[in-house]
Amino acid sequence: MTDAALPNAAANLRQVVEARLKKRHAQEMRFRLYGRMAIIVALSFLALLLGRIVTQGYSTFIDYQIAVPVHLDASRIDKADPTGANYDLLVAESVLAKLGEKDDEFGEKSGKVMEIMSNDLGFQLLKMVREDPTLIGKTITVTGPVKSDAALYFKGQIKRSTPQDSRKLDDQQLDWMDKLKASGAVTSGFNVSFLTNSDSTEPEQAGVLGAIVGSAMMLLVTACLAVPIGVLAATYLEEFAPKNRWTDIIEVNINNLAAVPSIVYGLLGLAVFINWLAVPRSSPLLGGMVLALMALPTIIIATRSALKAVPPSIREAALGVGASRTQTVFHHVLPLAMPGVMTGAILSLAHALGETAPLLMIGMISFVPGVPEGFTGAATVLPVQVFIWENASERGFHERTAAAIIVLLVFMIVMNLAAILVRRRFERRW
Amino acid sequence: MPSQRDDAMAHDTASAPVHIAVDRAHASQPAGAIKIRARDVNVFYGDKQALFDVSLDVPENSVTALIGPSGCGKSTFLRSINRMNDTIAGCKVVGRIELDGEDVNDRSIDPVVLRARVGMVFQKPNPFPKTIFENVAYGPRIHGIATGKAELEAIVESSLKRAGLWAEVADRLHQPGTGLSGGQQQRLVIARAIAVSPEVILMDEPCSALDPIATARIEELIDELRNQYCIVIVTHSMAQAARVSQKTAFFHLGKLVEAGPTGEIFTNPRDSRTQDYITGRFG
Numbered sequence: 001m002t003d004a005a006l007p008n009a010a011a012n013l014r015q016v017v018e019a020r021l022k023k024r025h026a027q028e029m030r031f032r033l034y035g036r037m038a039i040i041v042a043l044s045f046l047a048l049l050l051g052r053i054v055t056q057g058y059s060t061f062i063d064y065q066i067a068v069p070v071h072l073d074a075s076r077i078d079k080a081d082p083t084g085a086n087y088d089l090l091v092a093e094s095v096l097a098k099l100g101e102k103d104d105e106f107g108e109k110s111g112k113v114m115e116i117m118s119n120d121l122g123f124q125l126l127k128m129v130r131e132d133p134t135l136i137g138k139t140i141t142v143t144g145p146v147k148s149d150a151a152l153y154f155k156g157q158i159k160r161s162t163p164q165d166s167r168k169l170d171d172q173q174l175d176w177m178d179k180l181k182a183s184g185a186v187t188s189g190f191n192v193s194f195l196t197n198s199d200s201t202e203p204e205q206a207g208v209l210g211a212i213v214g215s216a217m218m219l220l221v222t223a224c225l226a227v228p229i230g231v232l233a234a235t236y237l238e239e240f241a242p243k244n245r246w247t248d249i250i251e252v253n254i255n256n257l258a259a260v261p262s263i264v265y266g267l268l269g270l271a272v273f274i275n276w277l278a279v280p281r282s283s284p285l286l287g288g289m290v291l292a293l294m295a296l297p298t299i300i301i302a303t304r305s306a307l308k309a310v311p312p313s314i315r316e317a318a319l320g321v322g323a324s325r326t327q328t329v330f331h332h333v334l335p336l337a338m339p340g341v342m343t344g345a346i347l348s349l350a351h352a353l354g355e356t357a358p359l360l361m362i363g364m365i366s367f368v369p370g371v372p373e374g375f376t377g378a379a380t381v382l383p384v385q386v387f388i389w390e391n392a393s394e395r396g397f398h399e400r401t402a403a404a405i406i407v408l409l410v411f412m413i414v415m416n417l418a419a420i421l422v423r424r425r426f427e428r429r430w
Numbered sequence: 431m432p433s434q435r436d437d438a439m440a441h442d443t444a445s446a447p448v449h450i451a452v453d454r455a456h457a458s459q460p461a462g463a464i465k466i467r468a469r470d471v472n473v474f475y476g477d478k479q480a481l482f483d484v485s486l487d488v489p490e491n492s493v494t495a496l497i498g499p500s501g502c503g504k505s506t507f508l509r510s511i512n513r514m515n516d517t518i519a520g521c522k523v524v525g526r527i528e529l530d531g532e533d534v535n536d537r538s539i540d541p542v543v544l545r546a547r548v549g550m551v552f553q554k555p556n557p558f559p560k561t562i563f564e565n566v567a568y569g570p571r572i573h574g575i576a577t578g579k580a581e582l583e584a585i586v587e588s589s590l591k592r593a594g595l596w597a598e599v600a601d602r603l604h605q606p607g608t609g610l611s612g613g614q615q616q617r618l619v620i621a622r623a624i625a626v627s628p629e630v631i632l633m634d635e636p637c638s639a640l641d642p643i644a645t646a647r648i649e650e651l652i653d654e655l656r657n658q659y660c661i662v663i664v665t666h667s668m669a670q671a672a673r674v675s676q677k678t679a680f681f682h683l684g685k686l687v688e689a690g691p692t693g694e695i696f697t698n699p700r701d702s703r704t705q706d707y708i709t710g711r712f713g
Contacts, residue, residue, distance in 0.1 A: 243519055313556035317619070319517060321569035321626055322546035331568070332558060 053409070057402025063191035063204070064151045066117065066180065067143040070094040070125060074137040082129045082136070087122035088114055091142070098185060099176055116150040116173050118204050145193065146186060148203035148396025150177055154188065157395070194403060198370045199380065199388070203396025206389070208407050213371045214284055214379035215353060215411070221288020221375065222295055222352050227345050229292075230299030231334075237300070238307040239329045258297035265294045266361025274362060281363040285375040290362055291352040298351070302344020306337035339426035343419045350415040354408065356383040382408045465490040465630060465660040466511060471525035473506050473515065480506045484525075484686045486679055488630075493652060493661045495675035495692065497668060499707065502681040504664045508632050511662065512548035513541045529630070546573055549623030553635040555615030557607035557622070562599050565607040565618055566590060569626035585625055593621035594651050613644025617651065624655075631655065633663040637670065649674050668708055672696050680704045 070090050077085040092110035095117060096103055103110045121144040128142075129135055145151070149168045152158045154177070164170050169177075180186045197207025241247045269290035273279045279286045310333050318328040334341075359365070364384050372379035380388070382404060389401040466488035473481040481503045488494045496504040506515070513534060515521045527534045534544055546569070557565050566586045569575075576582035586603070590596040595617040599610070607618050616636055623631055633652070637645040652661060652674045665671050671678055672692060679689035680701075688701045699705045 311556075313552060313554055314558065315517070316514065316550075316552055317556040317558060317622075318568075319514065320512070320545060320550040320552070321572075321622060322542050322544075323568075323572055324542050327572055331572075336559065 050409075053402050053405050056399065057404075057406045059155045059157070060194055060399050060403030061191050062155065062188055063193065064146045064154050064186050064188050065143055066095070066121070066146050066186045067141055068094045068098060068121070068185065069139050069141045071139045072125070072129065072136050077129065077136050079133055079136060082133060083126065085126075085129075087125040088117075088119055090125065091117060091121045095176075095180070098183070099179055112170070112173055113176070116147050116169065116177060118145045118147050118202060120144040120202070120205050145204040146177075148394065148399075151204060152395060152399075153177060154181065154186070157399075194400070195407075199367060199385065200369055201367075203392075203394050203400060206397070206400055208382065208385060208404050210368055210371050211380050211382045211385035211404070212407070212411075214287075214368070215381040217284035217372060217375060217379065218287040218291065218381055219349055219353055221285055222291040223345070223349055225289065225292035226295040226299055226348070226352075230296050230345070231303050231341055233296075234300040234303035235307065235329060235334060238304045239333065240325065254297050254300050258301060261357075262294055262355055263357040263361060265290055266358030268293065269358060269362045280376045282366050282368075282378050282380075283376045284372055284379045284381075286362055287359050287364055287379070287381065288375075290358050291355055294355065294358065295348040295352050298348035299341075299345050302348070303337065303341045306340025306344065307333060309340060310336045339423055342422045342426075346415055346419040346422065350412055350419070353411060353415065354383055356387055359384050360387070382411070463490050464488065465530065466662070467526075467528040467531075468507070468511075469526045469528075471507065471510060471523065471527060473503070473510060474522045474524070475518070476520040480684055481510075482684045484681075486686055486689055488660060488662055489677060490660050491656060491658070492676040493656045493663060493674050494677040494679065495671035496662065496664045496679050496681060497666075497671050497707070498681035498687075500666075503684040504679075504681045505634055507681070508634055508662060508664050511630070511632055512545050512550055514545075514550065516541055546626045547628055548630040548632060549626065549628035551616070551619050551623055551631065551633040551636045554639050555612055555619055557610070557615050557618050559606060559608050561604045562590075562607045562610070562618060563603040566621050566625045569622060573626055575626065589621040589625040590618075592624050592655070593617045594647070594654075595621055611644070613640050613647055616640060616644070616648055620648075620651065620655075628659065630660045630662065633661065635664050635666060638666060645670070668696070680707065682707070 068091060071094065072090070076090070089107075089110055092113040093103055095113050096109060101109060121142050124142050124144055125140075128140065146154075149158060150173075153169060153174060158167055158169060160171075160174055177186070193205065194207045195212075196209055197205055198210030200206040237247060237250065269286065273286055273289055274281055279289065314332050314336060315328055318332045319325075323331065359381060364380060365388060366378060366380065367388070368378050368380040386401055386404045386408065389397045389404060392398075464487045466486075468484055468486045468488075471481055471484040472479065484503075484507055486507075496508060498504050509515045510523050510527055511529075511534065513523075515523055523535060529544070529548065532539065534548075558568065560568075563586055566589050567576075567582050570582060570585050576585055587596065590599060595614060598614060599618075607615065610618060616639075620631070620636075636652075637648050640648065649670065652663065655661060656676075663671075663675065675692045677689065678692045678695040680687045680695065680699075680703075682703050688695065688699060688704045690700075695704065696708055699708065
């Protein structure tokens, strides 16, 4: 009887299992589908973000330069005081001459030309004359950018189809520009000045060099402070400190500090570094110190986990031949943990590079038209530059905002790649 | 008479299953003075006691094997000799372990110096992920034993020779030690221990991660080394204990059950637990 009952039971069992199996497979398929959908959503957001930035910003890297021969009329430039002459007007008249037109008596036409030519041309003339006064009386060709609105017309962002009242340039100016371009006076090329200039009130002359140098100096300060302090603190906590309630409390606090909003570090910097230690405001030194505070917990956590990953057999080996604990750590354990430490450090520095909020708090939001003069001079940094330009009213700055973001992203990608390479290159297996 | 034969029979059947060929020469009374003298050693891991009143004498220039089932405390005892237990949080050693009459736990003894005098070889070969040369040179370098590069090179060479590895690595001293085979790595580790001229070498299951050929090689090496060093070896293999050691100590549940000349322990154990263990009835 039992013999007969068993196969039956087995058949039933198989049916039950198979019925469930369908459910289980369906469940798995569903889960995979959800996973794929999540990835597609995430990727499309990323693509949207990057696509928008690139389409908005790429045009910054093209600029339109005009070359005009200007006659430096000796009757209009005082040899004794060349600074007093109106070079912008000279440039405007030369452009008009090139267009085959003459300025009217009210200077209305030259005024309109000045609206499409950057005042950089005038500055260049002034500089040349100041360096070499013998140029006065001669005709020299000066090359410089057109005004950002004019460039936007060339780039198709200001359209002729827009009614004249609702655009910045009138039909006559547009006609002139078409003519200049057709004659070959205006040429387009890669915008080098965006990478070699610092911030400016004129969008066509504004560049990111000051911000790049500021960011680099600030990161240097951050790295010099946060990496040694963080690595040593982590090494002490992991390898030397007794494991008791105090070190537990410290560990919990370090983990919590990593999650503190960055603006709080800005407040701390304001209170301690500026008010108490009197570090110069909006300097790379101050920014670096604040960001070092912010990067410390991350570096400590990364270093501790890298140290934990070093197998205990290495410690035993070193102790076994009579190395002291310090020798064990500094000759063997820390060097083996170094790839992990460096990866963590680079990633937290990359994070610091993109940080904005604490820097606004310590007054780094100022117009700095130049490369910072040393670590205590006023400086601006890339993310803050983005913030400043985004708030500017001229359209040309909006284009530059996106371009500055591209520059920032490139630096981020370079740093992350460095982290990956360091890990790949020095990774060890036991 | 029949009872005597019964005894003999019992003895034969008892020792037969493990196929131990005890080397009679080794089994003779171990010569030499007492190098390590342990008295009433108790070791605690936190609240848990791992060793109970262990007293053992380890003779000079011979191999002493510590055997026993897993968790019996033999490794704990071994690690107490060079104070490796100091590195384990919550571990406390009570009692006296003397090395040449000096208490190793005395305040005046620096564990760094102690560990130079008492070298250690671990279960898993653990060469530093550096070159073969650097592995061996590390100890002499940190202790300042060698005064010049030539002297250091001489120490490395002689250590590798004594560890029987020189012929295999002489032409690749500057390649990573981790690239060697398991058995070679273990001999490299032994060379590293020898390089600081220790008096005692502790070996914690040195062959458990090796294949039989590499094991045989290490055992030969141990046999050669015992002329110069006092060797204490923890092993799970009773055949190995019988092959390499002159004195054997049997641990069980944290207690030292029995210690004596290897031949006696394996052929005529006094304690029934030893008998059961070596005949494979438990452990």
